Amino acid sequence: MSALGGIVFLWLAGSAFASQSGLGFSVHTLASHVPGKTALIVGGIQGDEPGGFNAAALIATRYKIISGQVIVVPNLNFESIIKRSRGVYGDMNRKFDQVSKTDPERQIIDKIKSMITDPGVDFILNLHDGSGFFMPIRESDMRNPDRWGQSIIIDQARMPSKYSGLFCDLAAAARQCAADINTHVINSDDTVHVRNTRTAQGDAEMAKTLTFFAMKNEKPAFGIEASKSFPTPDRVYYHLLAIESFLKQAGIFFQRDFSLTNNEISKAIDKDIALTLGERRILLYAENIRKHIYFLPMEKDGELNFMGNNPLLALVHNESAFDLYHGNRCLSRLSPQYFEYDLGIDHLEIEIDGRKKQVPFGSRIQVKKQFLVHPIPDHRVNIIGYSKQDITDEAGVLITRNDCMQRFSIDRDGSIFRIEVYSQGKFNGMVLADFRPGNTTSDMVGTINDIK
Structure with missing residues (x-):
C-alpha cells in the first residue's frame, strides 16, 4: 500500500469499502436511478476548513438521493486536512488556471478538473469556511465587504449567453439559496449574503480558483462560505442548508438520517465510524x-x-x-x-x-x-x-x-x-x-x- 508523507489514505468508489489509491482523495457517487440533474460537491480543498469537509462527508455517508445524482469529493486536499494546513504545497484553490508540472498536487488538480468538465455534471458546489461575516456595507472589522464567511460566492451574475442549461441566472440561484438559509439562521446575526466577485473583470486571485475554472468550461459553480467564527457543527449546519437549497432548486431530492440541528449534526459527524x-x-x-x-x-x-x-x-x-x-x-x-x-x-x-x-x-x-x-x-x-x-x-x-x-x-x-x-x-x-x-x-x- 502506498502512502503520501507517511499518511495512509483511503480511496472509495461510491459507497463501497476499498483500499487506498495514489490520488489520496475519495469519490462517492450517490445515484438514485431516477433521471435528473447531477451535482458535484467538493470539500476540503483547503485543509483548515473543517465545516466544509465535514459537511461533504455527511452528504457522502448519511444522505440518500431519491432523484438525480450527487457526486461528492469530501477530502480533496487530504494531506492538508490531516496537517490542519490551508495547503501543504500552497493554496490548492489557486492552481486551476496554471499548475506546474512538478507540483506534487498536479495529479489531484488534473483529476478534479476532469470531473468538473465531465458532460454528466450539471453544477458544482465548492465548500469553504471563511473569515468573519461578509456584509455589503462595512459594519465592523469582522463584518464588512472584505470578509468571506456567511456568503454564497458567484464569479459573475449570469452564465455566458450561449449557455442554456441549469442555473443560467447564477445571481438568482444564489439569492434563493441565501433566502432559504436565512429563514433558518441560529442567530439573527448569522445572515448569509451573496458575494459576486466579478472575477472576469480583473480579480486575478479568483481567476485561479476551482469555481472560475468551472465557469470557463460552461459549468455553473458556487462557493459556499460558512463563518470561521462558529464551532464546526454550526459551520456544517449552514453548509448543509446551502447544499440542500441548491439540490432542491435543481430538482434533486434526498433523505438524511439525522435532524438539521447543531446537536444532531455533532452526533452524526462521529456516529458509527x-x-x-x-x-x-x-x-x-x-x-x-x-x-x-x-x-x-x-x-x-x-x-x-x-x-x-x-x-x-x-x-x-x-x-x-x-x-x-x-x-x-x-x-x-x-x-x-x-x-x-x-x-x-x-x-x-x-x-x-x-x-x-x-x-x-x-x-x-x-x-x-x-x-x-x-x-x-x-x-x-x-x-x-x-x-x-x-x-x-x-x-x-x-x-x-x-x-x-x-x-x-x-x-x-x-x-x-x-x-x-x-x-x-x-x-x-x-x-x-x-x-x-x-x-x-x-x-x-x-x-x-x-x-x-
Whole structure:
C-alpha cells in the first residue's frame, strides 16, 4: 500500500469499502436511478476548513438521493486536512488556471478538473469556511465587504449567453439559496449574503480558483462560505442548508438520517465510524476510542490493508505507532505488536447470552450479560482485559463485563473488549464484544459492512 508523507489514505468508489489509491482523495457517487440533474460537491480543498469537509462527508455517508445524482469529493486536499494546513504545497484553490508540472498536487488538480468538465455534471458546489461575516456595507472589522464567511460566492451574475442549461441566472440561484438559509439562521446575526466577485473583470486571485475554472468550461459553480467564527457543527449546519437549497432548486431530492440541528449534526459527524485492519480480521470503532490502543496484532512484514467506512479516516505512521485521524482530529494512537498471520480459520463459535452464533473475524457482537467462546483445537483465545490465574486459553470461560478490566477496553467507557485468537504464536483474528447498554438485540453480530 502506498502512502503520501507517511499518511495512509483511503480511496472509495461510491459507497463501497476499498483500499487506498495514489490520488489520496475519495469519490462517492450517490445515484438514485431516477433521471435528473447531477451535482458535484467538493470539500476540503483547503485543509483548515473543517465545516466544509465535514459537511461533504455527511452528504457522502448519511444522505440518500431519491432523484438525480450527487457526486461528492469530501477530502480533496487530504494531506492538508490531516496537517490542519490551508495547503501543504500552497493554496490548492489557486492552481486551476496554471499548475506546474512538478507540483506534487498536479495529479489531484488534473483529476478534479476532469470531473468538473465531465458532460454528466450539471453544477458544482465548492465548500469553504471563511473569515468573519461578509456584509455589503462595512459594519465592523469582522463584518464588512472584505470578509468571506456567511456568503454564497458567484464569479459573475449570469452564465455566458450561449449557455442554456441549469442555473443560467447564477445571481438568482444564489439569492434563493441565501433566502432559504436565512429563514433558518441560529442567530439573527448569522445572515448569509451573496458575494459576486466579478472575477472576469480583473480579480486575478479568483481567476485561479476551482469555481472560475468551472465557469470557463460552461459549468455553473458556487462557493459556499460558512463563518470561521462558529464551532464546526454550526459551520456544517449552514453548509448543509446551502447544499440542500441548491439540490432542491435543481430538482434533486434526498433523505438524511439525522435532524438539521447543531446537536444532531455533532452526533452524526462521529456516529458509527469504524475501520478494519489486517485482512479485515481486526475491527475498531473510532467513535469514543481510547487515546491509545496498545499491542494491536498487525501482520509482520505485511501490508497494512487499512479500510474504513468514513472518507475522513486516515492512519499516519508515527515512529513505531500509527495515529488514527478523522479529518483534522487525531482520535487515537495505535501501537502494534507484530505477528505472522494464520488465515486457516475465519470465524468463532460464541455463545452470546445463551444463544450460539458463528461470528466472522472482524465483527462485533452485542452482549447484554455474558458470552462464552467455544474452544478450537490447537488454538488459544485471549480476551484482552480478562485475567485469571492458571488460565492461558480463555475459550470455554463464561465472561461478563465485570470480569474485564475497563482500562483494557477499546472505548473510553470501558464497554468494548477484544477477543483475539492465536495458533502456535500466529494471529488468526479478532472479534469485539460490545457490552454498551441499550443493545436492542443481545446476539447481534455486526461487521463494518453493516455500519452506514
